[in-house]
Amino acid sequence: MLATDLNPNQFLPSGLCEDPAGECSTLIRRMSQRDAAALIELHSRWAPVLLGIASRMLHGRNGAAEAVEETFVHLWQEAREFPSHNMAPLVWAYTTLRDRCLSRIRQRPIRETSTPAAISPPERPDGPRGLSADDRRRVRAALDLLTPEELHSLEQAVFLSYSPAHAGETHPVAIKSQLRQSLGKVRTQLSRYEL
Amino acid sequence: MNFDPFDSAVWRSLNMLDADEAHAFDEAMKHDPLLRSAAMEMEAIATAVAATLATVQPVPPDHLEHLLVRLKLKTAPPNHLPMAIAGWSATAILAILLTLHLTGWIDSWPSKSNSTNQNASATAPGISPAATPVTAATQAPVPENRDQLKEIATLRAQLERAGSSELLESANTPGMAMPLVVALVPPGDTTGDSGETEAPGTSITRLLGDALTALTRSNPPEPADATPEPSQVAAQPIAIPIYDAARDLGSLVVHDLPTAPEGQSYHLWVTPKAGAPPVYVGSLPEKTATGSAALDFNLGSTRVLPTGFFLTLDSIDTPAPPSVDNTVLLSPVPSKPPSD
Numbered sequence: 001m002l003a004t005d006l007n008p009n010q011f012l013p014s015g016l017c018e019d020p021a022g023e024c025s026t027l028i029r030r031m032s033q034r035d036a037a038a039l040i041e042l043h044s045r046w047a048p049v050l051l052g053i054a055s056r057m058l059h060g061r062n063g064a065a066e067a068v069e070e071t072f073v074h075l076w077q078e079a080r081e082f083p084s085h086n087m088a089p090l091v092w093a094y095t096t097l098r099d100r101c102l103s104r105i106r107q108r109p110i111r112e113t114s115t116p117a118a119i120s121p122p123e124r125p126d127g128p129r130g131l132s133a134d135d136r137r138r139v140r141a142a143l144d145l146l147t148p149e150e151l152h153s154l155e156q157a158v159f160l161s162y163s164p165a166h167a168g169e170t171h172p173v174a175i176k177s178q179l180r181q182s183l184g185k186v187r188t189q190l191s192r193y194e195l
Numbered sequence: 196m197n198f199d200p201f202d203s204a205v206w207r208s209l210n211m212l213d214a215d216e217a218h219a220f221d222e223a224m225k226h227d228p229l230l231r232s233a234a235m236e237m238e239a240i241a242t243a244v245a246a247t248l249a250t251v252q253p254v255p256p257d258h259l260e261h262l263l264v265r266l267k268l269k270t271a272p273p274n275h276l277p278m279a280i281a282g283w284s285a286t287a288i289l290a291i292l293l294t295l296h297l298t299g300w301i302d303s304w305p306s307k308s309n310s311t312n313q314n315a316s317a318t319a320p321g322i323s324p325a326a327t328p329v330t331a332a333t334q335a336p337v338p339e340n341r342d343q344l345k346e347i348a349t350l351r352a353q354l355e356r357a358g359s360s361e362l363l364e365s366a367n368t369p370g371m372a373m374p375l376v377v378a379l380v381p382p383g384d385t386t387g388d389s390g391e392t393e394a395p396g397t398s399i400t401r402l403l404g405d406a407l408t409a410l411t412r413s414n415p416p417e418p419a420d421a422t423p424e425p426s427q428v429a430a431q432p433i434a435i436p437i438y439d440a441a442r443d444l445g446s447l448v449v450h451d452l453p454t455a456p457e458g459q460s461y462h463l464w465v466t467p468k469a470g471a472p473p474v475y476v477g478s479l480p481e482k483t484a485t486g487s488a489a490l491d492f493n494l495g496s497t498r499v500l501p502t503g504f505f506l507t508l509d510s511i512d513t514p515a516p517p518s519v520d521n522t523v524l525l526s527p528v529p530s531k532p533p534s535d
Contacts, residue, residue: 016239016240016242016243017239017242017243017246036263036268039262039263039266039268040259040263043254043258043259043262044259047254047258047259048251048252048253048254049246049249049251051251051252051254052249052250052251052252053245053246053249055249055250055252056245056248056249056250061252064252065254065255065258068258069258069261069262069265072262073262073265073266076266086235087235087238087239088239088242090242090246091235091238091239091242094238094241094242094245094246095238095242098210102210130246131243131246131247135243135247136246136247138243139243139244139247140247143244143247143248154244155244155248157209157210157211158209158241158244158245158248159245159248159249160210162209162210162211176206176211179205179209179211180202180205183205183209183237183240186240186244187236187240190240
């Protein structure tokens with residue numbers, strides 16, 4: 001039976017989004033030294049997937065490109081502070097992008113929590129994702145263990161559909177329980193993979 | 196915030212905490228290594244899930260360049276688009292004003308004051324803005340007219356400075372739009388004015404002067420008996436092709452065109468260069484309820500500056516090239532060849 005306790009002492013780290021070759025960390029270090037070529041290289045690696053994430057968060061490409069641009073501006077300006085964050089490069093980019101998208105969402109009028117509009121253009125199967133192919137396989141294997149409802153709620157949460165747009169907005173307990181369970185399953189599977 | 200800190204790590208990574216809860220969590224994370232580790236782990240999982248589920252999007256071609264310009268890592272390229280848009284906008288406004296002026300619609304605007312500025316006449320050619328000053332007795336034009344006045348005066352000054360040879364050069368400069376505007380005239384009135392020979396390049400400035408005059412003039416109400424009955428005044432058809440050679444975009448605006456007989460329609464022909472045979476460009480809609488229509492056209496190349504336009508009335512399916520039998524309107528023929 002899968003344990004849902006999230007105590008980090010009982011699980012091996014997932015090792016996701018790591019930068020084992022240190023390529024991205026090197027690029028960020030070069031960015032801190034104002035190397036524009038490093039920024040261009042990082043942009044080519046991350047911009048497509050960040051644009052896809054932003055499009056999902058903002059329910060469309062409208063504003064997504066600007067959010068991605070603001071993310072890279074922040075990465076460039078704060079490159080010197082990156083080592084202090086103690087996180088993987090892609091995680092740093094993702095959290096920065098998420099904050100930018102959250103700001104845009106909060107500036108929008110209250111929207112219904114209905115199913116968001118479909119996002120279009122077709123995917124480029126060989127486009128850079130920032131994640132290694134192995135990480136993607138591991139995540140896919142973990143997500144395949146979820147029920148459709150659990151996967152849907154996790155997807156909604158990851159792409160900010162459950163984010164409180166206004167102070168005081170609360171989420172039903174059922175959603176939180178479902179998310180806790182689904183994320184626990186994912187974490188357990190990822191940790192087992194390491195074994 | 197949830198009492199269980201590890202649950203809070205989940206909500207924090209999924210952004211389901213409000214601002215106060217998130218702030219409290221971030222503060223707690225600074226002092227609790229386990230909580231910080233849980234938070235980092237959840238962030239990594241959220242990142243991986245997002246990167247796996249998101250659809251990779253093609254990045255807009257100018258995205259990187261825009262980023263580099265914003266960070267001042269690259270200088271911005273000169274942008275000719277505003278000039279092109281301004282040129283097109285001004286030309287479109289001029290064409291509309293000219294059409295309205297020629298149809299007398301502008302003349303029906305209510306008089307704004309008892310202005311003594313009545314020397315401006317639509318029939319007097321070559322009127323410059325300086326000849327029709329807006330006197331103190333004249334009320335200031337409404338804001339939209341002032342903007343139009345500025346645009347007309349600016350464009351007129353540019354055209355007067357440019358001359359026809361510069362028009363030809365500018366029309367084919369990438370990124371710059373100097374649209375060709377022509378007022379078609381009936382056959383026989385090839386100079387564009389009754390019995391008056393025009394110097395090359397002045398017909399457009401004359402049109403601008405007429406449009407400017409129409410806006411600055413304040414006419415007192417005419418005596419009722421002096422106003423001609425509409426039925427007594429034959430409506431002159433108006434056709435104005437506007438063509439931007441730099442982008443190969445053109446539009447033909449017509450007004451008061453008699454309805455074409457059954458089985459016939461109006462066709463636009465263009466001579467791409469002097470001495471070349473006319474080329475068929477397009478046809479107006481078969482029936483226009485009010486005699487007004489517009490036709491968008493292009494010539495298939497940005498290196499063509501038409502030397503003549505012809506509007507013919509002919510069979511819908513098999514229009515014949517322009518001739519004395521089917522030509523309704525054509526561009527004025529310059530009396531002198533343009534100087535190089």
